[in-house]
Amino acid sequence: MPKNIVVKQDCFLTLKDFKENPKFRKGNGGPGVYIWGFSMEGNYQIPGHINQFVPYYVGKVDKLRGCVYQRTQEHLAFLKGGNYPIFDIQSAHRSKNTDFGHIHRLYQKKSSQAKKSNACGPLLPNPPFHHLLHFPEGIHTMLRFTTDSVIKAQVEWMLKRFCIMYFRPLNYSATDIIDLEKYIGNLVDYNKIITKKYNQIPPIHLEIENSKGNIVVSEYEHLFKSCLTKMTSTKFGL
Secondary structure, three states: OOEEEEEEEEEEEEHHHHOOOHHHOOOOOOOEEEEEEEEOOOOOOOOOOHHHEEEEEEEEEOHHHOOHHHHHHHHHHHHHOOOOOEEOHHHHHHOOOOOHHHHHHHHHHHHHHHHHOOOOOOOOOOOOOOOEEEOOOOHHHHHHHHHOHHHHHHHHHHHHHEEEEEEEEOOOOHHHHHHHHHHHHHHHOOOOOOOOOOOOOOOEEEEEOOOOOOEEEOOHHHHHHHHOOOOOOOOOOO
8 A cells, every 4th residue: 555645845946035035044944855956947037837847856854864955055065066967958958868867877887887997987078978067976077177167157057047846744754755755756757867766666645735635646747736826837738
């Protein structure tokens, strides 16, 4: 029998939404699961259509490890500090080739093979690794990360287009947080996000709390239904 989990959802937030608001101080966010990625709508604008959102990461935080706001700041620091792979998101989106997770794991494998012979991973950019500009292999990649104009411009674009949504279970359980992350990650598609891939997905009956009646989530598109009033486009397409 699938376990029932009901969550409260916070729809898309950008860096502009967080600006100078004490509500988002570390410790105020509580535990939960989140999806972050990039809006193709414009700088500091939430996506107006499901196709205008490029997911990049699904994660979680439990009560013992801080809160979702703290984790958000940590992710942004990792992104700006070279600890995440950097893709040319715009080109990938235009070519409809956003399998970042697949490409990320492909490069990881090549990098691990190179390490066995005390070598670096393949130089980037490199055709087999579509749209990948930077891979966080080690400190030996940081000079290029901090000086390459294309990478620097891409990171700045990512920060301006960054957006995130949160899912907080109404009844907290550390196990539910773990299962919820896997379930949502699978809906988003692990081939499209740089998150660790889980092969065993727990059976869950997930609902998003909504004043007009809870939304049952069994497909990727369902994750956005309660955000319709916040999203700017009337052509959402659900």
